[in-house]
Amino acid sequence: MKKVFVYYSYSGNGDLVAKYYKEKGYEIEEIVTKEPLPDIKFLAILTGGFKALINHKDKIEKSVLPISEYDEIVIGSPIWNGRLSSPINAFLANHDIVPKAFVLYSGSGKSPSATKTIIKKYPSSMIINLTEPKKHEEEFKDILNRMG
Ligand SMILES: Cc1cc2nc3c(=O)[nH]c(=O)nc-3n(C[C@H](O)[C@H](O)[C@H](O)COP(=O)(O)O)c2cc1C
Numbered sequence: 001m002k003k004v005f006v007y008y009s010y011s012g013n014g015d016l017v018a019k020y021y022k023e024k025g026y027e028i029e030e031i032v033t034k035e036p037l038p039d040i041k042f043l044a045i046l047t048g049g050f051k052a053l054i055n056h057k058d059k060i061e062k063s064v065l066p067i068s069e070y071d072e073i074v075i076g077s078p079i080w081n082g083r084l085s086s087p088i089n090a091f092l093a094n095h096d097i098v099p100k101a102f103v104l105y106s107g108s109g110k111s112p113s114a115t116k117t118i119i120k121k122y123p124s125s126m127i128i129n130l131t132e133p134k135k136h137e138e139e140f141k142d143i144l145n146r147m148g
């Protein structure tokens with residue numbers, strides 16, 4: 001069975017989750033935006049927060065892997081302003097897929113609006129909330145192991 005973890009990361013938490021999935025035998029597709037968020041965190045939070053609020057879809061590089069050929073797709077997104085990140089919005093808009101699960105990483109471990117969006121659009125997908133994987137490495141691996 002072909003499995004892929006498709007994710008976006010601005011500050012490295014998603015990269016750590018990708019490393020976990022790679023070790024579990026998933027192929028990895030990192031979403032790269034044509035225009036990166038600013039390096040200055042304060043500006044990044046303003047820009048990304050606003051983009052998420054208006055459900056913006058970033059311009060992203062074409063996928064490297066043939067996503068539609070995979071049997072199982074897991075999506076990884078940081079939470080921006082309670083919502084899915086704009087690079088992930090773009091990926092989902094470009095691909096007619098039903099992910100097995102969404103792994104959402106955030107500062108609070110909560111994803112109020114993202115959860116509503118996912119339940120509405122992908123009612124069969126599992127939603128897993130993680131709190132800052134870089135700070136809580138053992139905990140996040142434990143949660144993902146239990147989710148299978
Ligand atoms: C633009 C932006 C908006 C954010 N909004 C939230 C938020 O609404 N709630 C929250 O708990 N964390 C929020 N965060 C924190 C990130 O979701 C969290 O640090 C996440 O682990 C980052 O993943 P990454 O390192 O893979 O980019 C925000 C971070 C950024 C950059």
